[in-house]
Amino acid sequence: MNRLDFIIAFPEIVLLAGACALMIVDLFLKDGSRRASYLMAQCVLLACAAATAFVLYGTVTATEEGKAVAVIYGFHGLFVADLMAHVLKLAAYGAVSLALVYSRQYLLDRGLLRGEFLTLLLFALLGMMVLMSANSFITVYIGLELLSLCLYALVALNRDSAASTEAAMKYFVLGALASGMLLYGMSMIYGATGTLDIAGVAKQVALASKDVTQQAFLVFGLVFVVSGIAFKLGVAPFHMWIPDVYQGAPTAVTLVIGTAPKLAAFAMAMRLLVNGLLDLAHDWQQMLAILAVLSMAIGNITAIAQTSLKRMLAYSTIAHMGFMLLGLLSGVVGGNWLNAADAYAASMFYMLVYVLMSLGSFGMLLYLSQKGFECENLDDLKGLNRRNPWYAFVILLLMFSLAGVPPTVGFYAKLVVLSAAVNAGQIWLAVAAVAFSIVGAFYYLRIVKLMYFDEPKDATPSPGQTIGMQILLSANGIALLALGLLPGWLMNICFLAIKNL
Amino acid sequence: MLLSLSIWVPILAGLLVLAAGGDGNAPLQRRIALAGAVLGFLATIPLYAGFNLHTPGMQFVEHVSWIQRFNVFYSLGVDGISMLFLLLNSFVTILVVIAGWTVVTQRVGQYLAAFLIMSGLLNGVFSALDGLLFYVFFEATLIPMFVIIGIWGGANRVYAALKFFLYTFFGSVLMLVALLYLFNKSGGSFAIADWWKLPLTLHEQVLLFFGLLFAFAVKVPMWPVHTWLPDAHVEAPTGGSVVLAAIMLKLGAYGFVRFTLPILPDASRELAWLMIALSLIAVVYIGLVALVQTDMKKLIAYSSISHMGFVTLGFFIFNAYGVEGALVQMISHGFVSAAMFLCVGVMYDRMHTRNIADYGGVVNTMPKFASFMMLFAMANCGLPATSGFVGEFMVIMGAMKAGFWLAFAAASTLVFGAAYTLWMYKRVIFGAVGNDRVAALQDLNGREFLVLGALAVAVLFMGVYPLPFTETMHASVNELLRHVALPKI
Numbered sequence: 001m002n003r004l005d006f007i008i009a010f011p012e013i014v015l016l017a018g019a020c021a022l023m024i025v026d027l028f029l030k031d032g033s034r035r036a037s038y039l040m041a042q043c044v045l046l047a048c049a050a051a052t053a054f055v056l057y058g059t060v061t062a063t064e065e066g067k068a069v070a071v072i073y074g075f076h077g078l079f080v081a082d083l084m085a086h087v088l089k090l091a092a093y094g095a096v097s098l099a100l101v102y103s104r105q106y107l108l109d110r111g112l113l114r115g116e117f118l119t120l121l122l123f124a125l126l127g128m129m130v131l132m133s134a135n136s137f138i139t140v141y142i143g144l145e146l147l148s149l150c151l152y153a154l155v156a157l158n159r160d161s162a163a164s165t166e167a168a169m170k171y172f173v174l175g176a177l178a179s180g181m182l183l184y185g186m187s188m189i190y191g192a193t194g195t196l197d198i199a200g201v202a203k204q205v206a207l208a209s210k211d212v213t214q215q216a217f218l219v220f221g222l223v224f225v226v227s228g229i230a231f232k233l234g235v236a237p238f239h240m241w242i243p244d245v246y247q248g249a250p251t252a253v254t255l256v257i258g259t260a261p262k263l264a265a266f267a268m269a270m271r272l273l274v275n276g277l278l279d280l281a282h283d284w285q286q287m288l289a290i291l292a293v294l295s296m297a298i299g300n301i302t303a304i305a306q307t308s309l310k311r312m313l314a315y316s317t318i319a320h321m322g323f324m325l326l327g328l329l330s331g332v333v334g335g336n337w338l339n340a341a342d343a344y345a346a347s348m349f350y351m352l353v354y355v356l357m358s359l360g361s362f363g364m365l366l367y368l369s370q371k372g373f374e375c376e377n378l379d380d381l382k383g384l385n386r387r388n389p390w391y392a393f394v395i396l397l398l399m400f401s402l403a404g405v406p407p408t409v410g411f412y413a414k415l416v417v418l419s420a421a422v423n424a425g426q427i428w429l430a431v432a433a434v435a436f437s438i439v440g441a442f443y444y445l446r447i448v449k450l451m452y453f454d455e456p457k458d459a460t461p462s463p464g465q466t467i468g469m470q471i472l473l474s475a476n477g478i479a480l481l482a483l484g485l486l487p488g489w490l491m492n493i494c495f496l497a498i499k500n501l
Numbered sequence: 502m503l504l505s506l507s508i509w510v511p512i513l514a515g516l517l518v519l520a521a522g523g524d525g526n527a528p529l530q531r532r533i534a535l536a537g538a539v540l541g542f543l544a545t546i547p548l549y550a551g552f553n554l555h556t557p558g559m560q561f562v563e564h565v566s567w568i569q570r571f572n573v574f575y576s577l578g579v580d581g582i583s584m585l586f587l588l589l590n591s592f593v594t595i596l597v598v599i600a601g602w603t604v605v606t607q608r609v610g611q612y613l614a615a616f617l618i619m620s621g622l623l624n625g626v627f628s629a630l631d632g633l634l635f636y637v638f639f640e641a642t643l644i645p646m647f648v649i650i651g652i653w654g655g656a657n658r659v660y661a662a663l664k665f666f667l668y669t670f671f672g673s674v675l676m677l678v679a680l681l682y683l684f685n686k687s688g689g690s691f692a693i694a695d696w697w698k699l700p701l702t703l704h705e706q707v708l709l710f711f712g713l714l715f716a717f718a719v720k721v722p723m724w725p726v727h728t729w730l731p732d733a734h735v736e737a738p739t740g741g742s743v744v745l746a747a748i749m750l751k752l753g754a755y756g757f758v759r760f761t762l763p764i765l766p767d768a769s770r771e772l773a774w775l776m777i778a779l780s781l782i783a784v785v786y787i788g789l790v791a792l793v794q795t796d797m798k799k800l801i802a803y804s805s806i807s808h809m810g811f812v813t814l815g816f817f818i819f820n821a822y823g824v825e826g827a828l829v830q831m832i833s834h835g836f837v838s839a840a841m842f843l844c845v846g847v848m849y850d851r852m853h854t855r856n857i858a859d860y861g862g863v864v865n866t867m868p869k870f871a872s873f874m875m876l877f878a879m880a881n882c883g884l885p886a887t888s889g890f891v892g893e894f895m896v897i898m899g900a901m902k903a904g905f906w907l908a909f910a911a912a913s914t915l916v917f918g919a920a921y922t923l924w925m926y927k928r929v930i931f932g933a934v935g936n937d938r939v940a941a942l943q944d945l946n947g948r949e950f951l952v953l954g955a956l957a958v959a960v961l962f963m964g965v966y967p968l969p970f971t972e973t974m975h976a977s978v979n980e981l982l983r984h985v986a987l988p989k990i
Contacts, residue, residue, distance in 0.1 A: 385652075389523075389611075400644060405670070406637040412568075415633075415677070419571070422681040430681070434674035441670050445647070445663055453651040453659050488568040495570060 005074035007058070008081035011051040011089060012129050018044030019122035026115030034113050038104060041118045045097045045125075049090060056086045069500055073135060077197045080135035084270065084348070084497040088132045088263045095260040095355055096125050101472055102363040103252030105465055109371040112157055112250060120157075121256060124150035128264035134271050137186045137196040144182070144232070147264060148175050151257055155249040167248025174231070174241045182228025188221025189277075198276040205279045219283050225272055226287050232265040235325060236294040239318045246314035251369060251376075254310060255362035258317060259355045266351045269328060274344060275501065281332035288329035289429060295322025296436040303443045307378055312443060313361055316402060319440055324350045326433055327417040330424035339423050344501075345494040346416035352490065353401075353413040353483070360398045360476040367391065367465055367473055381447060383456030392451045394477030401480045403444040404437055409483035416491065504561050504577040506544040507587055508625045511537050511594065515617030518610050527609040531602060534613035538598045541620060542591040548584055554972055557581070557980030559630060559694075567634070572689050576631040581977030582758055582828060585970060586627045586751060589835045592959075593747045594620040596952050597740040600843055603948070604739070604850055605653060612653060616740060619645040623748050627755065632680045632691040635759075639716075639752060640673055646741065646749065654736040661729075661736035668729040672719035676756075679712030683764070697763045700989050706768035713761050720753030723813060724783045727806045734802035735855070739846030742798065746805050746838035751831050754812045758824070762816065763984040769817065770985070776817040781910050783810025788917030792924070797848075797855045800925055801841045804881060807914060808834050814911055815896040818903040819985055824978050825971055826895025832970060833880070833888035833963060840877040840956040844870070847949055848929075851942055857928050861935025866942040871930045873945075873953045878926045880960045882919035888963035 006013065022044065026037045059070045059081065069083040100121070107113035127147030134140040152175065156168035190196055192214050193204035208214040231238040246254045273284055299319025306312040327347030331340035368375035368384075368391075375381075385392040401410030414437065421430040483490060514537020518530045553560060559578030567575040579587065597616050605612045622645070625638035643666055651662035684691055687699050701709070719726045730750075734742050762769050769776075784807055791803035808830065815827025847870060848863070849855055864871040880887035883894075893914065900908035934940045945953070963970060 385608075385611075405644060406640045411637070411640070415681075416571075418678065419681050419684065422678065423685050427678065427682065430678050431675070434678055437674060438667060438671045442663070442667060445666055448647070449651060449659055449663065452648060453662070488570060491568065491570040 004072065005079070008055055008072050008074045009079060009133075010055055011048045012126060012133075014051045015044060015048050015122060015126050015129065018047060019119055019126065022122065023115065023119045026119070029115070034108075034115075037115055037118055038100065038113065041100060041122060042097060044122060045093050045100075049093045052086055052089050052093070055081060056083075069496075071500060073199075077199065078136045078139045079133050081133060082497075083500045084267070085133045087493060087497045088267050089129050091352055091355065092125060092128050092132070092260040092263050095263070095359060096121060096256070098359050098363070098472060098476070099252070099255050099259060101468055102359070102366045103255055105469065106252050106366045106369055107250075110158070110250070112252070117154070117157060117252075120150045120154050124154070124256070125260065128260055128267075131264040131271075132267040134268070135198050135275075137190065137198070137201075140198075140268060140271060141179075141183060141186070143264070144268065145179065147261060148179065151261065154253045154256060155245055157253055158250050161248075161250075163248040164250060167245045170248075171241050171245045178228050178231030178238065181224045181231070185221045185224025185226075185228060188217060188224065192217035192221065198271060201276045202278060205277060209279055218277075218280060222277060222280055222284055223287070225277070226284055226291075229265070229269045229272065230291055232268060233262070233321045233324075234318055235291045235321045236298040236318060237291075239295065239298065242318055243311050243314040246317070247308055247310045251310065251362060251365050251374070255359070255366065258313070258358045258362055262321075262355055262358070263351060266324070266348065270344065270348075270501070273328070274331070274340075278332070278337070281337075282335075285329040285332065288325045289426075292322045292325035292329060293429070293432055295319060295325070296433060300436045300440040300443075303440070306443075308376055309365060309378055309380070310376055312378070313358075316440070316443070317358070319436065320350075320354050320402075323414065323417060323433060323437070324354065326426075326429065327420045330417075330420040330426060333424045339420070341495060341499045343420035343424065345491070345498040346420040348494040348498060349416050349491055350413040352494070353409050356476065356479060356483075357398060357401050357410060360394070360473070360480065361402070363469075363473050363476060364391065364395050364398065367469065378447070378450060379457060381450045382454045384451040386456050390474070394474060395451060396448055397477045397480050399444040399447050401484075403441040405441075407484040408480045409487055410480070412484065412487040412491075502563065503544055503548055504563060504579065504587075504624075504628045507541055507548070507591060508577075508621045508628070510544055510621070511541040511591075511617040511624070512621035514538070514540070515614040515621070518614040518617065521610060524607070524609055527606075530610045530613055531598075534598050534617055535595070537617050538591070538595040538620070541617075541624075542588075542595055545587045545591045545624075548579065549588060549973075552581075552584060552973065554581075555976060557976040560584075562630070567631075571633070571684075571691065573633045573691050574631045575634060576692065577625075577628045577634075578630045579628050581974040582981070583627045583755065585828075585832055585973060586748070586755065587624050589832055590620060590623045590627070590748045593743060593835065593839055596839065596843070596955065597743055599948060600743070600846065600952050601738075601740045604846075608652065612649070612740075615645040615649050616744065619649075619744060623744075623752070626752055630693055632683065632693055632696070634691075635693070636673070636677060636680060639756075640670075642749065642752075643669055646745065649741040650733055650737045653738040653741070656736075657732070658736040661732040664729045665733040668719050668726065672716040672726075675712045676716035679709045682709060682712075693759065693764075696760075697984060699764070701765070703767050703771065703990055706765040706989070707771065710761060710765050710768040710772060713756065713765075717753040717756040717761065718779075720756070721750060721809050721813060722753070722806060723779050723810070724787060724806070727783070727787070730806060731799050731802040734805075734842075735796060735798045739842060739849070742842040742846075743839045746801075746842055747835040750805060750809055751835065754809065754816070754827070754831055757813065757816050758828075758981060763981060765989075766985045766987060767989055770819070773817045773819070776813060777907065780810045780814035780817070781907075783807055784814065784911060784914045785917070788914055788921065791921040792917065794921075795857055797845045797857055797925065797929070798842070799855075800857075800921060801838065801845065804841075804918065804921060805834070805838050807918070808838075811893060811896050811911065811914065815892075815899060818899050818907070819982065820899050820902055821978055821982060822895050822902065823899030824982065825974055826892050826897075826899055828892075828974050828978070829888075829895060829967060829970055830892025833892050833960075836956055836959045836963065837877055837880045837887075837889055840873075840953065840960065841881060843949075843952060843956070844874045844877060847945065847953075852938055857925060859935070860929040860939060862930075862932045862939055863942065864930045865934050866939060867944045869950065870945050870953075873957060874926065874930065876957055876960065878922045880964070881922045883915055886961070886964045888960045888967070890964055891967045
């Protein structure tokens with residue numbers, strides 16, 4: 001272990017120290033002065049962002065093709081710092097920070113803005129970061145468990161709510177099962193390759209391509225690894241927990257679960273499947289194709305039948321994750337990975353865009369909720385255009401973006417993954433995907449219909465929320481449009497991140 | 502620069518109208534909207550004035566890199582085929598803004614903004630030279646139209662708006678897959694001009710043909726995917742119907758000339774029988790359907806489908822008369838259908854009914870209006886000296902070259918068109934005053950007179966002297982036909 005190890009893990013160290021400090025400081029704060037811990041959490045996030053930026057700039061190296069970000073391994077190959085990790089981490093800080101701003105008033109109104117929320121949130125973020133930088137099965141598992149355990153507890157944050165507790169139980173039981181499957185799959189692969197190091201696994205798998213027995217072992221393990229990843233992403237048929245947890249958890253927690261952890265799940269898929277098991281791509285791509293079609297079908301069709309907004313968004317998540325998989329499964333065509341970077345970059349772009357849209361949608365639910373009133377059902381949006389035209393417009397942007405209608409950025413997200421699928425010759429998969437996206441368009445349009453075409457149910461007083469939230473939420477909506485007009489730079493970042501993997 | 506102006510001036514004006522606040526500022530918003538529409542139209546005038554008639558290529562080209570990773574360019578340009586649609590669209594936008602001046606009283610800003618933004622986007626569709634840019638504009642027009650039908654529409658507006666959106670969305674996403682296939686096949690280029698040169702096997706061409714066909718056929722709309730149109734037209738507010746009929750339907754037909762014919766020439770020839778059959782069904786069968794309608798808007802909607810059948814027929818008989826006739830028919834239908842829907846709007850604003858049976862003897866109380874409507878009804882049946890005649894005549898001449906029975910079936914529209922239009926006109930306008938409400942009708946006010954008068958001038962001018970229209974498209978149409986004649990296999 002040398003100094004470099006600590007330098008590349010600097011953001012994690014800052015976060016750990018900050019989270020511990022927050023935990024202790026919060027003990028001495030009275031209920032009236034929770035504002036201090038909230039600000040402290042935001043400061044910790046800012047410090048993390050600075051630390052990541054520091055590492056990022058420190059590792060930029062000049063190559064023949066111009067500047068590139070070096071890939072640095074640390075802690076005897078347990079940990080890796082590369083551009084993908086940096087980008088995803090920065091996005092995760094942003095997502096968590098926005099989530100904090102959006103949920104602050106909501107949690108205050110319900111007496112839930114306690115130290116536990118902030119501390120658990122920061123530790124969950126730490127878990128995500130470990131996942132994003134994982135270069136060994138051990139690190140993957142530690143990161144995953146740290147993240148999951150924090151989320152289980154967050155779901156049950158509102159102890160007095162039966163729905164929340166039930167959701168937390170379900171999440172915990174199913175999550176434990178998924179972790180078990182993942183672990184089982186990893187152990188199989190370990191048995192076949194004799195190493196836990198992901199780069200080492202990749203080497204062994206490449207060598208094992210001739211050996212039939214070893215190959216069988218590997219594929220057997222792969223099935224379980226893919227199931228574990230599918231559970232974390234929430235793709236069908238491992239999606240059962242998503243609707244219940246999204247609906248049962250307090251909306252602020254749903255916002256947290258629905259955003260940054262998706263980035264971590266994506267990183268996990270990349271590290272395990274692409275970094276580790278790329279030589280088995282032929283096998284896992286077929287599995288992902290089935291998962292993708294199932295998710296798009298189940299997610300989109302079931303979402304239509306929902307009356308609860310949170311549940312509808314949950315099924316929409318499932319559908320979106322299925323769409324995202326289209327990129328992941330289009331990397332390798334017949335043993336040729338010339339276009340692999342494009343395809344994985346497409347998935348990464350999709351994920352980042354999805355997180356932005358998800359932040360906005362759940363943020364709007366929080367915005368429209370007030371003390372003693374939860375904005376949960378579709379009918380709560382009725383006639384919003386009459387009451388609050390600007391936020392109705394923001395939701396309109398969000399919905400069209402989720403449906404993938406240009407010029408919003410959601411369209412480009414769909415475009416890049418579809419393009420990857422078509423490049424890989426998966427034309428019929430692409431046709432199936434667009435067919436389901438039409439089904440999906442229906443329930444997003446229904447929201448627009450409720451807000452714009454229907455009369456308000458009652459004259460609900462216009463919500464009074466903090467200025468910060470209003471500005472950020474508006475910016476979040478506008479960003480969908482702005483990114484839709486200029487999506488190129490984000491695509492470039494994603495491509496560079498994947499190319500440097 | 503001019504093309505960008507014609508796209509972005511209306512859009513910015515629309516945003517400005519939105520920013521001007523709620524209904525309290527309605528008078529200001531109306532003025533901004535009118536200024537935006539007029540400026541947008543003025544931006545298209547130099548396009549016509551500076552247009553070079555002798556080159557088939559793209560003019561006023563703008564070419565800026567947009568999304569580097571996907572080789573997408575913000576690439577605009579017009580040729581003889583697309584240029585007239587920009588003029589038509591910007592012209593109709595002014596009329597729509599004026600026509601809604603006092604009629605719309607609720608959420609005025611949003612109403613005007615939706616139309617202005619849509620106008621800019623439609624100009625974008627007609628001038629995009631990049632496949633993806635085209636798709637973005639093509640799809641983005643759905644959002645304002647969806648909102649227009651849904652908010653300001655009639656009783657069944659929600660159903661109509663959703664049906665409109667889902668139908669067209671379904672068509673366009675299949676087109677997206679086709680475009681991505683072309684992108685991949687051409688080695689990473691979205692430039693439409695590159696696709697024209699791209700060699701494709703017949704099998705590929707046929708699959709791509711159907712991918713594109715769904716998008717364009719729904720938009721045109723062709724039988725049997727036309728059912729959204731009567732619903733959308735009936736429920737949409739007058740302005741929405743006008744833009745829908747005058748401009749949006751043209752997007753599909755424009756897609757055929759810009760994409761299907763030059764990119765997939767072999768498949769187009771191979772499947773021409775199908776397209777001709779569908780077109781003739783639209784012309785004959787939908788013409789008969791129009792005959793039995795009791796709702797005026799529905800009748801005009803079916804008449805639109807029937808007229809658009811003429812357009813697709815003209816494209817797929819592959820001769821200069823047919824294609825030019827079809828393009829002329831598109832422009833003419835833009836004027837005539839806009840005028841017909843405005844006429845219905847004029848009556849609807851007074852009587853709040855569109856049922857033919859609720860009228861009768863309108864000529865007694867609204868003589869000026871009756872004369873205007875007479876002119877437009879005649880144009881709708883294709884009477885010589887109106888714009889409707891020119892296009893239909895050219896298409897029938899083209900069809901005659903392709904086969905006698907083809908021309909015979911197509912010409913039946915002259916009978917059916919006259920039957921449903923004039924019969925409706927007779928029941929609504931002539932006869933004794935039908936009821937007390939008709940007796941109390943007021944004739945056209947100045948604003949309505951202005952709008953209908955402008956369209957009447959356009960219809961007559963185009964009917965008497967169509968040369969400025971046909972000479973504009975001549976070079977480009979010949980180039981297009983040369984392309985279609987070249988096999989790609």
